[in-house]
Amino acid sequence: MKTQVCIIGGGPSGLMLSQLLDLKGIDTIVLERQSREYVLGRIRAGVLEHGFADLMREAQCGARMDMEGEIHEGFFIAHDGEMTRVDLHKHSGGNSVMVYGQTELTRDLYEARDKMNSKVIHNVEDVKLHNVKSDESPYVSYRAGDEIIRIDCDYIIGADGFHGVSRKTIPGDVLREYEKVYPFGWLGVLSRTKPVSPELIYAKHERGFALCSLRSQVLSRYYIQVPLTDTVEDWSDEDFWAELKRRLPDEVAERLETGPSIEKSIAPLRSFVAEPMRYGNLFLAGDAAHIVPPTGARGLNSAASDIYYLYHAMVDHYLNNDDQGLDVYSQKALARVWKAQRFSWWMTNMLHRYPDSIDYDQRLQQIEMEYLFSSDAAMASLAENYTGLPF
Ligand code: APR
Ligand code: PHB
DSSP: BOOEEEEEEOHHHHHHHHHHHHTTTOEEEESSOHHHHHHHHOOOOOOOHHHHHHHHTTTTHHHHHHHHHHOOEEEEETTTEEEEEEEEHHHTOOOOOEEEOOOHHHHHHHHHHHTOOOOOESSSSEEEEEEEEEESHHHHHHHETEEEEEEEEEEEEEEEOOOOOHHHSSSTTTOOEEEEEEEEEEEEESSSSOOOOSOEEEETTOOOEEEEEEEEEEEEEEEEOTTTTOOOOOOOOOHHHHHHHHSHHHHHHHHHHOOOOOEEEEEEEEEEEEEEEETTTEOOOOTTTEEEEEEGGGHHHHHHHHHHHHHHHHHHHHHHHOOHHHHHHHHHHHHHHHHHHHHHHHHHHHHHTTOEEEEHHHHHHHHHHHHHHHHHHHHHHHHHHOOOOOO
16 A cells, blocks of 8 residues: 555544645545544543644534534632632633543544545554655555555654554654653543533642543533552442542532443553654654643643644645655644643642642642732633643
């Protein structure tokens, strides 16, 4: 097989780039290790910054998001039994976020790819990248049953997530990895209940952080901070709801509607960045190159700018004979990636209970929040980061 851009990974990053390039007449093939059902069965976060929502519209995939998604102009921070609202709209100069499940968004991207008869190949095994930095043209190989298939291409996009193969192709003396693993995880529960609040609640509590989020007016998503040693089996639904209530202000806990969990999982919290994001004819995008803890809702939104820069760089290369975008991709993408890292780290530090924290740390956490609530400049910084820094 032959294509212009071979994309490894059929998650939101890979699908979005493939859709955008296809609309400009640039040929792509997407290789995905899992089945489509498996990819669409993963429960992921649900807050999109406005830049990502715009990209969905540009990809002609925004119709259902605009119909079913909710525009949120603020969220609450619960602390010391009180709720303080962060007015994103006011403090960001009119921006907002879109609450729309990433699982739904991925479904929309697959449907759009189907409509354009795109080549998204599932269940590929042993994906290998060849001639990534060589005078010979790059190609990708994979195994389907007993057969080894070869795809010749101009460029390879590594959009295969944190555990993918692409990043590992970059030699150790070139690749630099920065990682921070937090000493706790998030236990998440999805339930068919009415959300406790129309806007998200981020709760700081001495027993640990909690988050009240939603997917729709009949589907709620809640999280609590748990020790890394906990397993899902340690938490019955009953225990989960009881602990969540303890961490919320009384008036919120009283109106919390509980019900059976339809999904329950624990995710460890991690910050990670790989540099550079380009090696020869390989370009990394999304979780393949960087991970953030979920506190600032930046996961997919960090991937959005990678896709935006790559999309424009590829269009300039193929349609305008201009390689500048490709040449500066790594530098430009990393500049924004690191800002999202800083913001996610800051939100995580302000709101979580660290097992080894001393009184001094806890006082500083309190002061950080007091300063935030007393300063328009600090609120503006939060709001511009949460709604998304410019691409
Ligand atoms: N070959 C082919 N596909 C692979 C391989 C491989 N060797 N390894 C992984 N994949 C696939 C995975 O099965 C997955 O579907 O690559 C895809 C990567 O998708 P994601 O992990 O969703 O990453 P990305 O598309 O960059 O999306 C970023 O996902 O994890 C969240 O917080 C993150 O919201 C962010 C978003
Ligand atoms: C979610 O709805 O899953 C969600 C929302 C906001 C976050 C993290 C996760 O910061």
